[in-house]
Amino acid sequence: MSYILSIDSSTNEASVAVSLDNRILCLKKSKEQKEHAGFIQTAIEKMFGETGISGRDLAAVAVTTGPGSYTGLRVGMASAKGFCYALQIPLIAIGTLDVMAYAARQFLTNTSENLFPICPMIDARRMEVFTSLFSPDLESLQAPRALILDEDSFAAELNNSPGIYFLGSGSEKWQRICKHPKAAFINPEWDARHLAELAFPLFQSKEFTSLAYSAPFYLKEFQSSAH
Numbered sequence: 001m002s003y004i005l006s007i008d009s010s011t012n013e014a015s016v017a018v019s020l021d022n023r024i025l026c027l028k029k030s031k032e033q034k035e036h037a038g039f040i041q042t043a044i045e046k047m048f049g050e051t052g053i054s055g056r057d058l059a060a061v062a063v064t065t066g067p068g069s070y071t072g073l074r075v076g077m078a079s080a081k082g083f084c085y086a087l088q089i090p091l092i093a094i095g096t097l098d099v100m101a102y103a104a105r106q107f108l109t110n111t112s113e114n115l116f117p118i119c120p121m122i123d124a125r126r127m128e129v130f131t132s133l134f135s136p137d138l139e140s141l142q143a144p145r146a147l148i149l150d151e152d153s154f155a156a157e158l159n160n161s162p163g164i165y166f167l168g169s170g171s172e173k174w175q176r177i178c179k180h181p182k183a184a185f186i187n188p189e190w191d192a193r194h195l196a197e198l199a200f201p202l203f204q205s206k207e208f209t210s211l212a213y214s215a216p217f218y219l220k221e222f223q224s225s226a227h
Contacts (some may be wrong), residue, residue, distance in 0.1 A: 001060035010068030062199035073216035103190030121170030129170030
């Protein structure tokens with residue numbers, strides 16, 4: 001049995017979870033983006049108290065690597081690496097868009113008979129989003145990219161598929177200008193629970209990230225007007 005700590009502070013909401021193998025034992029969430037740094041450490045201490053475990057019991061730490069909030073990504077990565085260095089345990093790094101797509105796939109399995117490609121979107125200010133495209137089986141169809149939206153965005157992808165599910169903070173502004181009949185918009189919740197569920201099979205197969213070379217995946221250079 002292996003305890004894994006999962007940390008996500010890549011977007012507006014932050015969350016942490018403790019899992020035993022693939023079972024979630026405790027989850028804490030915060031919607032205060034400017035408080036991510038203080039929230040993470042306090043929430044982890046509370047989870048340890050509620051579950052009766054300590055840092056010494058952890059077998060690995062999982063973290064979302066981005067894209068997302070510049071500051072949030074730094075906070076999450078620094079927290080995760082701090083635990084790994086101190087406890088001499090491995091780091092599991094997973095892309096934020098991958099976690100969002102996984103949560104969407106779970107949501108669709110429970111609510112829909114139609115499984116189309118999945119397109120998570122993170123708001124990157126103005127009409128820009130961070131996005132990628134996944135098959136219904138969560139295979140990557142399009143690498144993460146920064147995209148400035150217009151009415152013709154995703155025209156080729158939509159024309160060549162039975163439909164696409166769009167989700168995430170960036171999908172709200174896309175929905176306002178999208179006219180394509182094959183575009184569907186969903187709003188599943190995603191948090192450190194989904195990160196933990198993705199992390200466990202990677203832990204089993206020992207697909208770890210080098211602590212020396214691990215870094216947030218910003219996707220584009222930081223600008224003072226961005227998050």
